[in-house]
Amino acid sequence: MVIGTSASLGGRAERRQANRRYRPILATSERESFRPSMPLWGCRPMPAPSLTDRHMRSTLAVFSTLLILTSACGGDYGRSTSPSGGYTYPPPVTPVDTQPTPRSIRSIVLTAPESILVAERSTELAVFALDSSGQQVGRVRNATFTNTNAFSFAVSPDGVLTALYSSFRPFRATITASAVIDGVTFTASKRFDVRSSEPARIDFLTSLQPESVRPEPTFSAADGIVYLAVTDSGVDFTLLWSKLTGHPIGAHIHGPAEFDGVAGVLADFPVADQFATHGLIRGTLTAASIRARDGRAAISVDSLVTLIQNRAVYVDIHSAEQPAGELRGTPFASALTATRVPLTLGAPAAAAAPRTSRSPRSSRG
Known part of the structure; x- marks a missing residue:
């Protein structure tokens, strides 16, 4: 200038x-x-905006205003217009979590309706997760179980515990449940006991063992016992077995026979519908239970009782794996009822001479 x-x-x-x-x-x-170095009269004046230009500018202004209002109502205006690194308005709102906070699992507990089971009774095991205060969080469904005494108890994978007859002490077991929860292994244990399932009255009994089978003993972990009581209606029986190599296919009274002899079937125990390697049946032997044999009529119940008293019969159980017999024993008079002979059925029976034999092992059944 x-x-x-x-x-x-x-x-x-x-x-x-x-x-x-x-x-x-x-x-x-x-x-x-x-x-200015250039004369002012050398500049051309700007033409006045036309009506179309003014309308277009008004339209753009209205459209821009609508965009701003839309962003503001949508909650994004403050965030979209705030400078970099500045504060936004309105501030973001953290949604409230309405779900309860999961409680931390600190242990598990093994429960059952009862801890003392009669032989061949079953109970369902249940495992629950506990929090730090000992309160139950929920039931554990993936638990596995171990058993310290397979002779006295059987436990299924789904947690059904069954007490077994056994002639081996102790008649108890500790069952342990294990479960993996969120990568952590938890265990819990509980003791269970077996109570005898013997009937209220016992006139004769015998343990059933694989080594007593004749003519050749068998090798098996099987175990069993039979209780007999003479009544006016026949011979009541309670028969238990466990650890057979297969399900029972027959159970009989054989005789007459010497202690180590072999004889034909006199009477049948009804085990045809038993499909487990352990079990218990109760019933009464009557005239219908006694077989006719050798072309002769079946003996009477009185005669059967006389043979039992004289230890001239034996009881055995046959299994699918041992069809010739897996368990055997010779009944003898119970110490509590030996003075009750003569028997209640028929005429008094002659007392049998004492015979040397092995007594059943201490058993719980």
Whole structure:
């Protein structure tokens, strides 16, 4: 720019006044002013906007306003317009979690309706997870079980515990449940005992052992016992077995026979519907239970009782794996009922001479 005086501009006073109005920079004093190097009258004035331009600008302004309002109502206005690193408005709201916080599992517990079971009774085991306060969190469904005494108890994979007859002490076991929860292994144990299932009255009994089988003993973990009681209706029996190599296919009274002899079947115990390697049956032997043999009529119940009293019969159990017999024993008079002979059925029977034999082992059945 060139600084000049008002005299150098020349022209009339009206022209000087008009030029002063259109100058972008006013004079710094009454007689001096800034003057562009290019004469002002060389610039072309901007044309006035047309009606179409004014409408377009109005439309754009309205559209921009609507966009701003939409963003603000949607909750994104503050975040979209805040400077980088600044605060947003409104601030984001963290949703409230309405779900309860899971309780931490600290242990498990093994439960059952009862801890003393009669032989051949079953109970269902249940495992529960506990929190730090000992409160139950929920039932554990994937538990596995171990057993310290397989002679006295059998436990299924789904947690059904069954007490077994056994002639081997102790008549108890500790069952341990194990479960993996969130990668952590938990265990819990509980003791269970077997109670005898012997009947209230016993006249004769015998343990059934695989080594007593004749003509050749068998080798098996099987175990059993039979209780007999003479009544007015026949011979009541309670027969238990466990650990057979297969399900029973027959159980009989054989005789007459010597202690180590072999004889035909006199009477049948009903085990045809038994399909487990352990079990218990109760019933009464009557005339219908006694077989006719060798072309002769079946003996009477009185005669059967006499043979039992004289130890001239033996009881055996046959299994699918040992069809010739897996368990055998010779009944003898119970110490509690030996004085009750003569028997209640028929005429008094002659007392049998004492015979030497092995007594049944201490048993729980």
